[in-house]
Amino acid sequence: MIERAAIETLIRDAYAARHRGDLDALMDHFHPQCSYRLAGGPQAAEVFVQPDGIEAVREQMAGLIATYVFSNIEELAMTVDGETATLHWRADVACKPTGRSGSFEIMDVFTVSDGKLKSVTQFTDTAGVARLSSI
Numbered sequence: 001m002i003e004r005a006a007i008e009t010l011i012r013d014a015y016a017a018r019h020r021g022d023l024d025a026l027m028d029h030f031h032p033q034c035s036y037r038l039a040g041g042p043q044a045a046e047v048f049v050q051p052d053g054i055e056a057v058r059e060q061m062a063g064l065i066a067t068y069v070f071s072n073i074e075e076l077a078m079t080v081d082g083e084t085a086t087l088h089w090r091a092d093v094a095c096k097p098t099g100r101s102g103s104f105e106i107m108d109v110f111t112v113s114d115g116k117l118k119s120v121t122q123f124t125d126t127a128g129v130a131r132l133s134s135i
Contacts, residue, residue, distance in 0.1 A: 033118065
C-alpha cells in the first residue's frame with residue numbers, strides 16, 4: 001500500500017501541473033484505467049461529460065486546461081485513508097471562451113492504485129460552472 005505522504009505528494013503534484021497548464025505532466029499522474037467525473041449532468045454543460053480510460057481523460061483534461069484558468073488557489077484540507085483521499089480547496093476560476101469568472105469551493109475524491117490516480121470525482125457549484133461556460 002502506498003504511504004500517506006506519497007498520496008499527498010501525488011495529488012499536490014498533479015494539481016500543480018493542472019494549474020500551470022502542463023497536460024503531459026498532469027497525465028503522468030493518472031493510472032492507465034483512470035476515470036474523471038465532475039459531478040453534474042452533461043445536459044448542464046459539456047464539462048460534465050464523464051470520461052473513462054487514459055485517452056478519454058487526457059482529452060477531457062486538455063479541454064479543461066484550454067477553457068479554465070485558476071488563480072488564488074487555497075488548499076483547505078486533505079485527508080488520506082488507505083488508497084482513498086479527499087482534497088478540499090477553493091480558487092478563482094476564469095472561463096477563457098466566455099470571459100466570465102467566479103470563486104469556487106471544490107471537494108475532490110480520489111482513488112489511488114499503483115501509485116497513480118485511478119479515479120477522480122470533483123464536486124463544486126455546478127450551476128456556477130454552467131453559468132461561466134454557457135455562451
